[in-house]
Amino acid sequence: MRSLCGFLAGLVFGLGLVISGMTNPAKVLNFLDLAGAWDPSLAFVMLGATAVTFVGYRLAWRQPKPMLEPKFDLPASNEIDRSLVAGATIFGIGWGIGGYCPGPALTALPLLAPGTLAFVPAMLFGLWLGSRARALDILSPKGTTS
Amino acid sequence: MGPVTQTDFTPWMSLGGGVLIGISAVMVMALFGRIAGISGIARGVLGMVVPMEGTSDDAGWRIAFVLGLFVAPVAMALIGSPVEQTVSDNLVGMALAGLLVGVGTAIGSGCTSGHGVCGLARLSRRSAVAVMTFMIAAAATVHVLRHMLGVV
Numbered sequence: 001m002r003s004l005c006g007f008l009a010g011l012v013f014g015l016g017l018v019i020s021g022m023t024n025p026a027k028v029l030n031f032l033d034l035a036g037a038w039d040p041s042l043a044f045v046m047l048g049a050t051a052v053t054f055v056g057y058r059l060a061w062r063q064p065k066p067m068l069e070p071k072f073d074l075p076a077s078n079e080i081d082r083s084l085v086a087g088a089t090i091f092g093i094g095w096g097i098g099g100y101c102p103g104p105a106l107t108a109l110p111l112l113a114p115g116t117l118a119f120v121p122a123m124l125f126g127l128w129l130g131s132r133a134r135a136l137d138i139l140s141p142k143g144t145t146s
Numbered sequence: 147m148g149p150v151t152q153t154d155f156t157p158w159m160s161l162g163g164g165v166l167i168g169i170s171a172v173m174v175m176a177l178f179g180r181i182a183g184i185s186g187i188a189r190g191v192l193g194m195v196v197p198m199e200g201t202s203d204d205a206g207w208r209i210a211f212v213l214g215l216f217v218a219p220v221a222m223a224l225i226g227s228p229v230e231q232t233v234s235d236n237l238v239g240m241a242l243a244g245l246l247v248g249v250g251t252a253i254g255s256g257c258t259s260g261h262g263v264c265g266l267a268r269l270s271r272r273s274a275v276a277v278m279t280f281m282i283a284a285a286a287t288v289h290v291l292r293h294m295l296g297v298v
Contacts, residue, residue, distance in 0.1 A: 002178075002206055002207045002210075003206055003207060003209075003210040004210070005173070005177045005178075005207065005210075006178075006206070006207030006208065006209075006210035006211040006214070007210040007211065007213055007214040007217075008173070008214060009170045009173040009174050009177070009182070009211055009214065010170070010210065010211035010212060010213060010214020010215045010217075010218075011214035011215075011217055011218055011221070012166050012167075012169055012170040012173065012214075013166070013167055013170035013171075013182065013184075013211070013214070013215060013218075013259075014214055014215040014216070014217065014218025014219070015163075015166055015218045015221070015222070016163045016164065016165070016166030016167035016168075016169075016170060017163065017167065017215075017218070018163070018218050018219055018222050018229050019159055019162055019163035019166065019222075020159060020160045020161075020162070020163020020164055020166075020167070021153070021156055021159065021160055021163065022163070023219065023229055023231055024153065024229075024230060024231040024232060025231065025232065025233050025234065026150075026151035026153055026231070026232035026233075027153040029150075029288055030150070030151075030152075030153050032284050032285045032287075032288040033150075033285075033288045033289070033292060034285060034289070035289060035292075035293055036150065036288075036292055036293065037150055037152055037153075039153045039154070039155055040155060040157075041153075041155055041156045041157060041159075041160040042160060044156075044157045044158075044160035044161040044164060045160045045161070045163055045164035045167070046164065046262065046263070046266075047161065047164060048160070048161040048162065048163070048164025048165040048167070048168060049164040049165070049167040049168040049171065049262075049263040050164075050168070050262075050263055050266050050267050051168065052164075052165050052167075052168025052169060052171075052172065053168040053171045053172060053263050053264060053267035054266075054267040056168060056169070056171070056172030056175070056176075057171075057172060057175055057264075057267055057268065059172075059176075060172060060175045060176040061175075063176070065179065066175070066176060066177055066178055066179030066180075067176060067177050068177050068178055068207075069177075069178050069179045069180075071179060072175075072179035072180075073179050073180050074179075074180075074181065074268070075181065075255070075270070075272070077272060078270070078271055078272060079272065080271065080272060080275050083253050083254065083255075084254050084255065084272055084275065084276055084279075085254075085275065085276075085279055086253060086254070087249075087250045087251065087252070087253030087254020087255065087276075088250065088254040088261070088275075088276040088277075088279035088280040088283065089250070089254075089279055089280070089283045090246050090249055090250030090253065090254070090283075091246065091247055091249075091250025091251050091254055091257060091280050091283070092250070092279065092280035092281065092282065092283025092284040092286075092287065093246050093250070093283050093284070093287045094242075094243045094244065094245070094246025094247035094248075094249075094250055095243075095247060095258075095280065095283075095284040095287075096283065096284035096285065096286070096287025096288045096291070097239060097240075097242060097243035097246070097287060097291065098234065098239070098240050098243025098244065098247070099233075099234075099243075100243065100244070100247065101184075101247065101257050101258040101259075102184040102185045102188055102247060102248075102251060102257045102258075102259075103184035103215070103257070103258065103259050105244070105247070106184065106188065106212060106215050106216070107215045107216070107218055107219060108219065108229070108231060108233075109216060110216050110219055110220055111219055111229060111231065113231065113233040114233070114235055114237060115233035115234045115235060115236070115237065115240040116233055116240075118237040118238075118240040118241040118244065119240045119241065119243060119244035119247075120244060121241075121244070122240075122241040122242070122243075122244030122245040122248065123188075123244035123245070123247050123248040124188065124192055124248060125245065125248060126244060126245040126246065126247060126248020126249040126250075126252065127185065127188060127189050127192055127248040127249075127251065127252045128192060128196060128198060128248075128252075129245075129248065129249055129252070130248060130249040130250070130251070130252025130253045131189060131198045131252045132198075133249070133252070133253060134252060134253055
């Protein structure tokens, strides 16, 4: 049951990425290229996704607990720290180079484009490396990890 | 990277795709009580393979979620609308991009889905700062590569 639900959620998410055009790095890069061949489509992806999530979350939170877990598990931190800003900056630079963020890159993996096959293993290695860096508190010497 | 490919403005398809992404995020919250952040889900799956800090033991539904992602483009091809994409063939550049995306989302605790969609919908101040930061960094990177270095 848990696996089936996870699979369906992933499938809907993947279909959303494909239909919206997020799995096409050229489209993403054109969205980011304000001074060039600007394609504003992805603003509509964010609009649709965030609006549905905003309303849907509030409906979900009316329940005492999630259907398959004993409690809701939400990020508690509200602190704007160095690792948040540094991480988002590094992510943004990578996104601007390749035109892939994690969801579309994974979703596009079965299409087997050479660029995707170079991107995804490097991203997984980066996730491991970044998690190590966080655990070692490299970015927050005062112990301000989130 | 790679020649600039013109892409069509697709407001309705993009809005519709966005709605599906939102529905999925709400499913993950209603079912598992969690944020549907893809970098976090990928870390959870990775934690099964290599020892990693801060990943939960419960990787089962996350693995199924990633399998669902993989099936999406295959399903689209089967119903006769294969996915169109233009991916750079500069493999060194793409590997560098992947490395930065992985490191950045791990350090910054989220990506376009976790901070972008889910975080903004939660009205999280942290996520709002993260989204502004990565949008500006990404747009600046594209600007420098395309219009200043001429690496198009």
